[in-house]
Amino acid sequence: MGIAQPHGGKLVNRSTNKNYDNLFSVQVTADLASDIENISDGIFSPLEGFLLREDFEKVITKGRLANDLPWTIPIVLDVDKETATKMKDAKDVALSVNGTNFAVLHVEEIYAFDKNATAKGVYGTTDEKHPGVAKTMSMKEFLVGGKIDYIERQAETPIRRYRKTPRETRELFEKAGWKTIVGFQTRNVPHVAHEMLQKASLNTHDGLFVNPLIGKKKSGDYKDEVIVAAYETLIKYYYPQNRCYLATLHTEMRYAGPKEAIHHAIMRKNFGCTNIIIGRDHAGVGTYYDPFASQRIFDDYPDIGIGPIFYPAFFYCKKCLSFASERNCPHGQEFKEQLSGTKLRTMILQKQSPSEYMMRPEVSKILVNWDNPFVD
Structure with a gap:
């Protein structure tokens, strides 16, 4: 297995230095x-x-x-x-x-x-x-x-410093010697449960491509700058530097659930990923989609050319003294430290640091010290 072929077999390039003057x-x-x-x-x-x-x-x-x-x-x-x-x-x-x-x-x-x-x-x-x-x-x-x-690139800004083209990411993957690359789509700051998904993939793949979505999001989502700062910190302190690469994807969230999961997979295929993690309720919003619809839709696309990876939800078990899932932990709810997005948001707004079982302390510090890390 090698770096994935571009979707459709050819990587598009529509950049030009032609001069188009006096157009409507x-x-x-x-x-x-x-x-x-x-x-x-x-x-x-x-x-x-x-x-x-x-x-x-x-x-x-x-x-x-x-x-x-x-x-x-x-x-x-x-x-x-x-x-x-x-x-x-x-x-x-x-x-x-x-x-x-x-x-x-x-x-x-x-x-x-x-x-x-x-x-x-x-x-x-x-x-x-x-x-x-x-x-x-x-x-x-x-x-x-x-x-x-x-014709003309957007002006460079701090939030664009991690933007990469597929040609650049493919070159980086080749240079690193990665043959199997797992993409991770996110519009959130990293919880420890996310980290567990990513590191589980690193056990069986050469590299991890963390690719946060930067662009228009709904009220209550995390701001772009917060997401990038949180991942910079997590990768610095908790990831092997030669196994993980951070780049940003500049597009808007559609909240299209299963249809957007396929779209996310295609884009990461173009970046060179061989696999992509598809989580519970991937790209969902509210209760519009069944939590596992974004995983089942891949059955309709056996020809997509990138392998989806499905994981159960992770939690911290106080009895096992480790992160676990329903597949390998037999203990009751009283032992489980579950991640609640609503609870986490409330704690951050109240400047309370989440439990270390929910979020790494270095990441928590960024959120608590941010004036308002959420989109208005």
Whole structure:
């Protein structure tokens, strides 16, 4: 076994030094700008731009592209009728963020779409209390498909210092001599239970690729800067430096549960991972998904090209005097130190350090000393 082949067999590169002057310009959000950069760098391979209608409809209904390659999250640009008309006439359109043109979209197709069908196909619900559904319902009425050319990188900021392209991570894995690489997706600071999952994987694989998601999240999630600082500290004090690599993934959380688990796996495959840890209620929100739906969906994708790793939930057993799971610990609930996200959040807001069985003290110190580590 070696480093995983890119999804679709080829790592996309849409960066260019061409000069596109005097084009009609369309403003996009910072999160969409990050995803355009992800297209350019091959993180979204095999996509070379925004989905055309046939691909979009197959993704919504089948969780695959028109060529039957697994793909579950639509990467699209939505525009209103007036903008759609101008783009149709222009063909080549500049994409702008914060007043700066950074990419060009070669318009191939403009089409209407069904928001309810889109929400149901991606999120499994049309309930607008779901953050992904709410975003879908707020989209403009037309989608624009076509390849992109990426011209100007986003300005370097402290939060981007760990951003890597698939070409960079693959080179690093090759240099380290890793043949089997386990990816770990997270939007949280590390609990000891997360650490146990990661280290269990290191027992049987060459390297661990910790890849926190940096981007728009819902209220109550941890802030990006807090997640990065917490993982920097955990890796410094508790991981062998030649077995673990930290890099950030700049995209937004969709909270699409099982469909997003497949999307997360594809991106880590493009980074070079051979495996990915898929946890309980991966990419879930509220009670919209069965806790193990994100694991079962991999049965529908035997051709995905990256191996999912499923673990039971870990806890600390005061009788065993070790971290354990339901599979290997026979003791009752009175002996189990369980991790409660709600309890942990309350303690942090009250500036109380969590138990060392819940979180490493060095990580706890970061959270307790942060003014407010949560997204408002």
